[in-house]
Every structure is written in structure tokens, then in C-alpha cells.
Amino acid sequence: MLPISKRGEQMPPSPIRKLVPYAEAAKKRGTKVFHLNIGQPDIETPAAILDAVRNADIKVLEYSHSAGNESYRRKLTQYYKKVGIDVNYDQILITTGGSEAIMFGFFTCFNPGDEVIIPEPFYANYNGFACAAGVNVVPITSHIENSFALPDIEEFEKVITAKTKAIIICSPNNPTGYLYSKEEMLKLKDVCVKHNLYLFSDEAYREFCYDGDYVSALHIEGLEQHVVLMDTISKRYSACGARLGALVTKNKAVYDAAMKFAQARLSPPGLAQIMGEAAVDLPDAYFDAPKAEYLSRRNLLVKRLNAMPGVFCPNPGGAFYAMAKLPIDDSDRFCQWLLESFSHNGQTIMLAPATGFYGTAGLGKNEVRLAYVLNLDALDKAMDCLEEALKVYPGKTN
Amino acid sequence: MLPISKRGEQMPPSPIRKLVPYAEAAKKRGTKVFHLNIGQPDIETPAAILDAVRNADIKVLEYSHSAGNESYRRKLTQYYKKVGIDVNYDQILITTGGSEAIMFGFFTCFNPGDEVIIPEPFYANYNGFACAAGVNVVPITSHIENSFALPDIEEFEKVITAKTKAIIICSPNNPTGYLYSKEEMLKLKDVCVKHNLYLFSDEAYREFCYDGDYVSALHIEGLEQHVVLMDTISKRYSACGARLGALVTKNKAVYDAAMKFAQARLSPPGLAQIMGEAAVDLPDAYFDAPKAEYLSRRNLLVKRLNAMPGVFCPNPGGAFYAMAKLPIDDSDRFCQWLLESFSHNGQTIMLAPATGFYGTAGLGKNEVRLAYVLNLDALDKAMDCLEEALKVYPGKTN
Numbered sequence: 001m002l003p004i005s006k007r008g009e010q011m012p013p014s015p016i017r018k019l020v021p022y023a024e025a026a027k028k029r030g031t032k033v034f035h036l037n038i039g040q041p042d043i044e045t046p047a048a049i050l051d052a053v054r055n056a057d058i059k060v061l062e063y064s065h066s067a068g069n070e071s072y073r074r075k076l077t078q079y080y081k082k083v084g085i086d087v088n089y090d091q092i093l094i095t096t097g098g099s100e101a102i103m104f105g106f107f108t109c110f111n112p113g114d115e116v117i118i119p120e121p122f123y124a125n126y127n128g129f130a131c132a133a134g135v136n137v138v139p140i141t142s143h144i145e146n147s148f149a150l151p152d153i154e155e156f157e158k159v160i161t162a163k164t165k166a167i168i169i170c171s172p173n174n175p176t177g178y179l180y181s182k183e184e185m186l187k188l189k190d191v192c193v194k195h196n197l198y199l200f201s202d203e204a205y206r207e208f209c210y211d212g213d214y215v216s217a218l219h220i221e222g223l224e225q226h227v228v229l230m231d232t233i234s235k236r237y238s239a240c241g242a243r244l245g246a247l248v249t250k251n252k253a254v255y256d257a258a259m260k261f262a263q264a265r266l267s268p269p270g271l272a273q274i275m276g277e278a279a280v281d282l283p284d285a286y287f288d289a290p291k292a293e294y295l296s297r298r299n300l301l302v303k304r305l306n307a308m309p310g311v312f313c314p315n316p317g318g319a320f321y322a323m324a325k326l327p328i329d330d331s332d333r334f335c336q337w338l339l340e341s342f343s344h345n346g347q348t349i350m351l352a353p354a355t356g357f358y359g360t361a362g363l364g365k366n367e368v369r370l371a372y373v374l375n376l377d378a379l380d381k382a383m384d385c386l387e388e389a390l391k392v393y394p395g396k397t398n
Numbered sequence: 399m400l401p402i403s404k405r406g407e408q409m410p411p412s413p414i415r416k417l418v419p420y421a422e423a424a425k426k427r428g429t430k431v432f433h434l435n436i437g438q439p440d441i442e443t444p445a446a447i448l449d450a451v452r453n454a455d456i457k458v459l460e461y462s463h464s465a466g467n468e469s470y471r472r473k474l475t476q477y478y479k480k481v482g483i484d485v486n487y488d489q490i491l492i493t494t495g496g497s498e499a500i501m502f503g504f505f506t507c508f509n510p511g512d513e514v515i516i517p518e519p520f521y522a523n524y525n526g527f528a529c530a531a532g533v534n535v536v537p538i539t540s541h542i543e544n545s546f547a548l549p550d551i552e553e554f555e556k557v558i559t560a561k562t563k564a565i566i567i568c569s570p571n572n573p574t575g576y577l578y579s580k581e582e583m584l585k586l587k588d589v590c591v592k593h594n595l596y597l598f599s600d601e602a603y604r605e606f607c608y609d610g611d612y613v614s615a616l617h618i619e620g621l622e623q624h625v626v627l628m629d630t631i632s633k634r635y636s637a638c639g640a641r642l643g644a645l646v647t648k649n650k651a652v653y654d655a656a657m658k659f660a661q662a663r664l665s666p667p668g669l670a671q672i673m674g675e676a677a678v679d680l681p682d683a684y685f686d687a688p689k690a691e692y693l694s695r696r697n698l699l700v701k702r703l704n705a706m707p708g709v710f711c712p713n714p715g716g717a718f719y720a721m722a723k724l725p726i727d728d729s730d731r732f733c734q735w736l737l738e739s740f741s742h743n744g745q746t747i748m749l750a751p752a753t754g755f756y757g758t759a760g761l762g763k764n765e766v767r768l769a770y771v772l773n774l775d776a777l778d779k780a781m782d783c784l785e786e787a788l789k790v791y792p793g794k795t796n
Contacts, residue, residue, distance in 0.1 A: 002596060002623060003563075008506040008655035014464070017661060038461075045459045053669065054452045061443045061639040063436075066412070096494050096641065099663040107530055108406040112510060128662025132505055134532075165401075198400060225400060241459040241668030243494065257406035263415060264526030265497040269667040270639030271451065 011131050015124050015356025022339035023350050031343045034382035036370045037335075037350040039174060039321065043238040043290045043373075052278030053271050064267040067259060068094020068246075072277040076246065079280045083206060085218045085229075091250055093258055094268045094276075098204050098232030098245035102126065104258040105228045105247060106133040109198050110165050116200070117159060118168045119151055121175050121323065121357030121364060123202065126168060138164070139359030144325050144367060147314035148176035150184040156191050166228075167192060169217070170202035172209055175357045175369040176323050177298075177316020185215045189223045198254075199223060202230045205319035207287050210295050212317050224250045233272075235320075237279050238290070242272035294320050297372040297379055304383035305370075308390060310398050322370050323354060329395035331355055331368050337393060344388040347381060366397070405532070410525050413754025420737035421748050429741045432780035434768045435733075435748040437572060437719065441636040441688045450676030451669050462665040465657060466492020466644075470675040474644065477678045481604060483616045483627075489648055491656055492666045492674075496602050496630030496643035497523065502656040503626045503645060504531040507596050508563050514598070515557060516566045517549055519573050519721065519755030519762060521600065524566060536562070537757030542723050542765060545712035546574035548582040554589050564596035564626075565589070569613070570603040573755045573767040574721050575696075575714020583613045587621045596652075597621060600628045603717035605685050608693050610715050622648045631670075633718075635677050636688070640670035692718050695770040695777055702781035703768075706788060708796050720768050721752060727793035729753055729766050735791060742786040745779060764795070 016038055023033050067073065073089035080087050095101040102125070110116065112134030118126060120139035130137045140155045142148040156167065167188060171180040180188075192199045201217035217227040232245035249255050262268075298315075301322055305313035310327030328334045331353035338348050352371070354364030372379060390396065414436055421431050465471065471487035478485050493499040500523070508514065510532030516524060518537035528535045538553045540546040554565065565586060569578040578586075590597045599615035615625040630643035647653050660666075696713075699720055703711035708725030726732045729751035736746050750769070752762030770777060788794065 002507075002594060002649065002652075004651050004655045005505065005507055005509045005512075007509070008658070011655065011658040011662070013658050014661040017464070040458075040460055042458060044457050050456055050459070058448055059442050060438075060440060061448070061637045062438055063638045066415070096667070097664060103663070107403065109400075109403055111403045111405070112532070114403075125662045125664075128658065132659065132662070134510065196400060239459045240461045241665065243665065243667045251400065253402050254400075257402045257409065260406070260409040260411050260526065261530065263412040264409070264523045264530070265501070266495060266523075267639065267641065269494070269641045269670060271669040272667060 007131055007134070012127050016352050019335055019339060019350065022336055026339045026348060030346065032347040033339070034347065034349045034374060034378055034385065036372070036374065036382055037352045039235065039371045039373065040240055041235060041238040041320065041373050042375065043293065045238045046279065046282055046286065048282060049237060049239070049275040049278040053274050056274050061270050064270055064273060066262040066267055068268050069273050069277070072273050075277050075280045082284070083214070083216065085216055087218070087248055087250065091248060091255060093247045093255065093262055094273065095245040095247055096268050097243040098202065098230050098234065099125065101230040101245045101247040102129050103132070104261045105200055105230060106130065106135060107261055108254055108257045109228065110135045113163060114165045115161060115163045116166045116168055117156060117164060118359065120359050121148070121354055122168070122359070123170055123174050124356045137359050141360060141363065144312065144314060144323060148173065148178040148323065150180060150187065153187050153191055160195050164195065164197060166198035166200050168200040168202070170204070171215070172205040172318025174205065174319055175321050175352070175354070177319045177321045179209055179212050179317030180215060181212060182215050185217065185220050189220050192223065192226045197226065198228055199226045200228045200230060204232045204235050207236050208291055208294055208320060209318040210298060211315070218248070228254060233276050233279060239275060242275055243269055244272040244276050294372065296376060298322065300376055300379055301370060301372050301383070304380070308387050311390070320372050322372065323367055324370060325367050327390065327396055327398045328366055328393060329397055330365050333395060334393060335368065338389055342389050342392070344385045347385050349382045349385040349389070405529055409529050413522050414750050417733055417737060417748065420734055424737045424746060428744065430745040431737070432745065432747045432772060432776055432783065434770070434772065434780060435750045437633070437769045437771065438638055439633060439636040439718065439771050440773065441691065443636045444677065444680055444684065446680060447635060447637070447673040447676040451672050454672050459668050462668055462671060464660040464665055466666050467671050467675070470671050473675050473678045480682070481612070481614065483614055485616070485646055485648065489646060489653060491645045491653065491660055492671065493643040493645055494666050495641040496600065496628050496632060499628040499643045499645040500524065500527050501530070502659045503598055503628060504528065504533060505659055506652055506655045507626065508533045511561060512563045513559060513561045514564045514566055515554060515562060516757065518757050519752055520566070520757070521568055521572050522754045535757050539758060539761065540574070542710065542712060542721060546571065546576040546721065548578060548585065551585050551589055558593050562593065562595060564598050566598040566600070568600035568602070570607055570716025572603065572717055573719050573750070573752070575717045575719045577607055577610050577715030578613060579610060580613050583615065583618050587618050590621065590624045595624065596626055597624045598626045598628065602630045602633050605634050606689055606692055606718060607716040608696060609713070616646070626652060631674050631677060637673060640673055641667055642670040642674050692770065694774060696720065698774055698777055699768060699770050699781070702778070706785050709788070718770050720770065721765055722768060723765050725788065725794055725796045726764055726791060727795055728763050731793055732791060733766065736787055740787050740790070742783045745783055747780045747783040747787070
């Protein structure tokens with residue numbers, strides 16, 4: 001028997017995808033499943049950016065520059081300028097999805113055994129990249145009662161050690177939808193500067209802020225050398241399958257080292273870069289419709305949830321996720337039960353148990369994440385399902 | 399000053415790309431540069447597979463399955479059957495280029511501090527992935543005098559330790575073009591079985607075998623559980639920029655662990671998968687033309703090289719690379735000199751110094767790699783340049 005590596009054993013399976021077999025079985029039984037479990041937007045990918053690929057005159061689909069086509073990087077500086085981020089094209093490294101930006105950042109900045117602090121609940125795949133890089137995630141709990149706002153800085157101070165290398169944030173947040181304020185960002189700046197920490201900033205959802213202004217880590221003066229910005233076109237343009245992202249940093253040492261990892265994998269996807277470049281030319285008004293659509297959905301979702309007995313859902317300021325506290329014993333069991341044992345008018349709902357988003361064992365057992373990536377009608381029906389389910393779930397707690 | 403990680407510091411820069419600034423300067427001076435330095439084929443990407451993307455009806459470009467679209471994986475089993483490899487679709491994990499297959503394989507099978515044996519000269523980017531994974535590369539020297547055939551198995555036995563986890567091969571080989579025979583593959587089998595080692599087999603060039611038959615690691619009976627096959631459509635269909643590859647293994651534990659790394663990065667590129675799926679439907683005769691073209695080029699290249707005084711180039715059995723021994727003091731200096739200080743009829747040639755392909759310091763100083771990715775006329779002119787250059791190079795050794 002040939003041995004698998006320790007990290008191969010320890011690598012966490014996707015907490016979201018583990019329910020997939022139950023969803024498939026439900027569908028085979030003829031039950032309609034509303035998918036609120038995964039951040040796959042239903043908004044159409046802009047036809048103009050797909051057309052750019054269709055109309056591209058390609059004879060040989062060649063490797064691009066390892067940092068991405070220079071024309072695309074130069075164009076992206078225009079996009080970033082519009083969102084208040086002033087960067088040069090040689091501070092942008094095009095990656096294969098935001099995922100690769102996370103990976104390059106981790107491998108570039110952290111040694112095995114280093115620690116990174118992440119406010120929990122957090123995007124579960126940070127765990128996977130931390131495992132691959134041999135890095136230990138130190139969670140700081142944020143709380144549903146105050147909408148998952150930034151935990152007190154004292155909580156950070158308590159866990160900072162000589163091995164702490166970075167704080168990782170995501171705003172607007174996946175999974176909570178919380179949008180950090182300027183004040184919160186300034187607090188993060190202070191602690192990063194004081195302890196010489198990187199601030200990894202996942203800004204995948206910046207276009208979708210409903211209450212309050214988007215604040216980028218690169219908006220904060222004095223933090224320039226600390227910021228590793230992780231970006232993607234996946235959510236911005238409903239183009240998750242393109243696999244196109246970017247690592248943006250003004251720290252030249254980080255950029256140069258990340259570039260060596262980029263060279264080893266040769267180049268980011270070529271056709272996707274054509275899409276990305278065309279996307280910068282979309283009219284500014286492009287975002288109005290998806291943003292308005294998401295906002296209507298959020299309002300419906302939050303209203304429906306909070307009208308259910310024993311349910312609490314803070315109003316998320318951005319992204320397209322909401323976290324809700326439910327009167328249930330165990331969110332993993334509940335989400336599986338929804339697929340295995342429940343249906344309402346031949347329909348059920350697939351949710352993400354919040355346990356997968358917490359680093360602290362035992363947290364999230366009465367919380368679920370809902371991605372509002374369905375139209376209003378479907379979302380309303382999905383809420384009907386949830387409402388009925390909570391009436392009959394055997395593990396109900398009140 | 400924020401510190402970069404040790405692996406970020408140690409990560410090797412691309413040895414091929416370091417000459418790029420000199421090539422750019424030469425072009426700015428008006429010198430035509432023949433690029434024989436990089437394995438970017440000039441053969442056109444089949445129009446049919448680009449058309450498949452152009453004609454695809456895409457509303458939302460969604461994440462695919464983390465292992466790749468099931469339809470593509472099922473289709474690929476037909477392709478593999480044609481090349482004598484009998485695999486199920488759930489033994490194929492679609493990756494972002496062959497690069498990601500290498501990465502997943504390394505992270506899945508090796509612990510930091512483990513050793514992998516690679517016959518040198520070898521594909522330089524193995525070094526980068528080894529560095530990222532914390533793995534030590536142990537080179538075994540193959541020699542230009544016998545065409546870079548597999549070194550004696552005793553050489554492997556000498557360096558195998560408790561930390562040795564795998565042997566990595568590439569056949570037909572980049573950078574040497576050498577094609578392992580069935581006998582050589584059986585020798586590798588014996589040593590892998592005896593010492594319980596993985597055999598990582600990079601088969602990026604299997605379509606391009608000119609003398610002798612292609613032998614896959616998965617053709618070898620009794621080796622099934624040992625083989626991690628790393629594949630790509632980059633060279634097969636001249637589609638390097640698509641970034642689409644595959645990790646193929648019959649070892650379920652390896653597959654399942656690699657799948658967890660795949661889930662962390664969500665999915666491989668979506669548009670490229672449409673290309674890959676369409677490629678399986680290309681007529682079998684598709685490969686005839688590119689293969690005949692490469693063969694003509696190889697014959698011209700090898701003939702021209704061996705006709706130059708003091709030059710020796712073994713006849714490569716496959717791929718589109720040749721290694722040549724030149725009467726020079728230092729291949730890095732020579733390749734830079736070609737770009738900086740030489741031209742012939744306003745033309746010069748860009749080559750890859752062989753030093754970057756050896757793990758043993760000091761080897762390859764009088765060798766270069768030539769990628770025959772130019773048409774016959776350009777290749778002939780490039781050889782004129784080299785011939786003239788060798789007459790006047792100040793560091794000539796005989």
C-alpha cells in the first residue's frame with residue numbers, strides 16, 4: 001500500500017459538497033430542490049464578454065504571460081481606478097480564479113507552522129489552502145447577534161504570537177454578507193501595522209454592497225505594503241466557470257515571489273482573459289440590474305426568515321449570502337434531513353450548514369448559510385419550504 | 399519590512415524566461431529573433447475545437463464539477479482507450495493544465511522532506527512544484543552520448559532512501575525528446591514495485607513519437623496502483639493557453655485525496671473543457687499532419703546540427719525538442735550572447751541553456767535545448783544563425 005501524504009489525509013473535504021449525494025437522491029425521487037447552498041449566481045454572464053471570446057481571432061491559443069496578458073492587466077487598472085484603487089499593471093498578477101490568488105498569497109507569505117487569524121465564520125476553502133501550505137488557521141469568533149461585525153481588536157491581540165503572519169478578511173463577506181465599515185478597516189490597519197502583519201483581503205463581492213460603502217483594504221493609507229488583495233471575476237460578472245482572478249499587491253517583494261509560483265504553472269486561462277478584458281468595457285450601468293436584483297432578493301429573504309418563529313437573520317450589507325439562526329439541534333443533521341426526509345408540495349431546499357464555516361469546533365450548529373442566487377419567485381417558494389420544514393423537523397429546539 | 403516565506407525566497411525563477419529581456423532588447427534593435435527556446439507550438443489550434451466554444455450556448459458560465467464536467471471525463475475515456483489506456487471516468491481528474499496535475503500529485507503523495515528521483519535533464523518546473531511542496535528532487539544523470547536513455551537501475555538503487563517516495567518520468571521527454579522503450583518502462587516498474595514507489599508519468603507529448611512506440615506507464619501490468627499520470631491538451635492540440643490537463647490514476651486513495659485539493663480550488667476552466675470535449679471528436683487522422691510536420695523539422699534540425707563542427711545532437715524519438723552539445727564554454731553565456739551581441743543577416747536565435755534542466759550543479763554548460771516549433775524555412779534560417787554564431791562566439795572551446 002502506497003502512503004498518501006499527511007496533508008492529503010488532513011485536507012478537509014468541501015463542507016458544502018458533502019450534501020450533494022442527498023440532493024441527487026432527492027431529485028431522483030422527483031423532488032424539486034431549491035439550491036441556496038452554493039454561491040453560483042443565476043444571473044446571466046454578460047453576453048458581450050462571451051461574444052468577445054466568440055469573435056476573437058485565434059489561430060494558436062498560446063500561453064499568455066505568466067502574470068496574464070499585459071493588455072488585460074493594463075485594462076484592469078482602469079477598472080480598479082473606478083473602485084478607488086490606484087494600482088499599476090505590474091502590481092496585478094492574473095490568476096486562475098480567486099482560488100489561485102489565495103494559494104499564491106499563502107505560499108508566498110507563510111512558512112509551514114505560521115499562523116493566520118481569520119474572523120469566523122469564514123470561507124471554508126481558506127482551510128484547504130492553509131492545509132496545503134501547512135499554515136494554522138486561528139479563528140476569532142464574530143457573532144450573529146451583532147451581524148458578524150469585526151470582533152474587538154483585543155480578541156486579535158489575545159491570539160497574536162510570534163508565528164502570526166496575517167489577518168484574512170473578506171468584505172462584503174462570504175458567508176455572512178457583513179460589510180466592514182471604514183472604522184473597522186482602520187482598526188485592522190492599526191493591528192496589522194503594530195504587529196507587522198499582512199492583511200489578506202478577499203474582495204470577490206465588492207460590486208454588491210447595499211447598505212454602506214465598499215471599503216477596500218487598498219483604500220487605507222499606510223497599509224499599502226501589508227495588503228495582499230485577492231480578487232476574481234466570478235461573482236462580479238457571473239462568470240465562476242471562467243476561473244479568472246487576480247492577486248493585487250503594492251508590495252514588490254510579495255509580487256516578485258508570487259510571480260515565481262505563477263511561472264511554474266506557466267499562465268492563467270487564455271479564453272477567460274479575453275472575457276476579463278472585455279468586461280472592463282461593460283458600461284458602468286451594467287452592475288445596476290444585478291445589484292438591484294440581489295437587493296430585492298435579500299430584502300425578501302431576510303423578511304421571510306425573520307417572520308419565522310425562532311429564526312433570526314441579521315440584515316447582510318453586501319454579497320449574496322445571509323446567515324440565519326434556526327431553532328434546530330444540529331445544522332448538518334437538519335440540512336441532510338431537508339434533502340432526505342422532507343418535502344413540501346414536492347419541493348425542498350438545500351442549505352449550507354454553518355458548521356463548515358467556523359474554525360472553532362461546535363460553533364454554527366444552529367446556523368445555516370443561504371445564498372440568494374435564485375429569482376424572487378423561487379426564493380419565496382424556498383422560504384415556504386423552510387417555514388414548513390421548521391414546523392415538522394424532529395430536532396426542533398423551541 | 400514584512401518577510402516573504404522561505405519557499406517564496408527559494409522558489410526558482412523560470413530558467414527559460416530569464417533571457418526574455420535580452421530578446422526584447424534585440425527586437426527593439428530591429429533584430430529578428432527565432433524562438434527555439436520555449437515549447438509553444440506554432441501549429442494551429444484545430445478550428446473545430448475553437449468553434450465548439452464559439453458555438454456553445456452559454457447563459458451562465460457556471461462552476462463545473464471539481465473533477466471536471468462528467469461529460470468531458472466520460473468522453474476522455476474514449477480518447478484514452480485509443481492510446482491503449484483503459485480507465486474509468488472517475489479515475490480522471492480534470493486539471494488546470496498539466497501543471498495543476500503535477501501540483502495535485504505532489505501535494506497528495508509527498509510530505510515535506512520527502513525525496514523524488516528524476517532522471518536529469520528534466521522539465522525545469524518540476525523544481526518549482528517540488529519547492530512549493532517542500533519536496534527534495536534527487537537527480538539521476540542521463541547522458542547525451544547515449545541519447546539520454548534511462549540511466550542504469552543501479553543508479554536509482556544507490557540514491558533510494560526511506561524518504562524516497564516516487565520516480566518522475568516524462569516520455570517522450572521534455573527537454574531531451576527521448577522516448578522510453580517498453581524494456582526501460584519494465585525496469586522502472588521493477589524498481590517502483592520493489593521499493594513501493596509512485597511512478598509519476600508526464601505524458602504530455604504522447605502523440606509525437608517518431609521512432610518506436612509510445613509506452614504509457616498505464617500500459618505496464620502490475621504498476622496500476624503506482625502510477626500517477628499527468629496529462630495535458632496543451633501540446634496534443636496546440637492549445638497551451640487553454641490550461642487544461644488531467645491527473646489520471648487507478649489508485650483510489652490518491653484520486654480521493656487529490657479530489658480534496660481540487661475541491662478547494664472549485665473547478666477547472668470551463669471554456670477550455672468545451673474545447674477538450676470537442677477535441678476527442680477530432681478524426682484520428684488529425685494527428686497525421688502535425689506529426690509529419692514535426693518529423694520533417696526534427697530531421698532537418700538534427701541534420702543541420704550534426705553537420706556543424708563540434709556539435710552533437712542525438713536523434714530524439716519524440717516530442718518536439720532536441721538537446722545539442724555545442725563547442726562552447728557556458729550555455730547561459732552563449733544564449734545571452736546570441737541575443738545581446740550577435741546577429742546574422744539581421745537575425746538571431748533564442749535557445750534554452752541546458753543548465754536549467756539539470757538538478758546537478760555544473761551540468762549542461764555545453765548543452766542547449768532547441769524546440770522545433772518553427773516551420774522548416776524559419777528553422778533552416780535559425781540553423782544558419784547558429785552555424786555562423788559558433789564560428790565567431792568568443793567562448794568557443796574547439
